[in-house]
Amino acid sequence: MTRSPYDTRRSRTVLLVVGSLLLVGGAVIAYLGGRDFFAAANMESMDPQFGSFFTMAGGAFMVIFGIGMLNAGTLGAQSRYVAGETMPTVKKSAEYLSDGRGIMGVGRTVDDGAAAGTQRASGPFCRACGTRNDEDARFCDGCGASMA
Numbered sequence: 088m089t090r091s092p093y094d095t096r097r098s099r100t101v102l103l104v105v106g107s108l109l110l111v112g113g114a115v116i117a118y119l120g121g122r123d124f125f126a127a128a129n130m131e132s133m134d135p136q137f138g139s140f141f142t143m144a145g146g147a148f149m150v151i152f153g154i155g156m157l158n159a160g161t162l163g164a165q166s167r168y169v170a171g172e173t174m175p176t177v178k179k180s181a182e183y184l185s186d187g188r189g190i191m192g193v194g195r196t197v198d199d200g201a202a203a204g205t206q207r208a209s210g211p212f213c214r215a216c217g218t219r220n221d222e223d224a225r226f227c228d229g230c231g232a233s234m235a
């Protein structure tokens with residue numbers, strides 16, 4: 088319900104629209120200018136046709152700016168996608184591949200100690216199932232038997 092997401096989305100749309108127009112319009116202008124430039128260079132004198140050349144160069148700059156604006160318009164969405172979709176996937180994949188223990192520390196999480204508590208506990212072994220429990224455990228983490 089905040090205003091910023093809408094404003095950001097609208098400005099991004101403007102960037103995409105204007106960038107697309109610059110890209111297409113610049114391509115047309117560069118093509119026309121380039122065609123005139125090379126046609127004049129071939130058919131007439133060897134004098135450079137600066138007018139046509141600058142038209143072509145201006146069109147090329149418009150294309151470049153259009154590409155830049157398209158990049159700016161999609162950058163936010165891309166970075167959000169990467170942060171929201173790719174990174175958790177990578178993290179989960181690393182955890183899966185490493186069986187939750189991490190590969191060279193990659194994928195290791197703060198919760199590993201709690202998750203692997205039964206293996207890191209320093210207390211007594213359960214007489215029923217052999218799972219090692221915490222010093223103050225009253226019931227076995229593995230089978231639930233009383234540790235008393």
Ligand SMILES: [Zn+2]
Pocket residue numbers: 213214215216217218227228229230231232
């Ligand atoms: Zn047990």
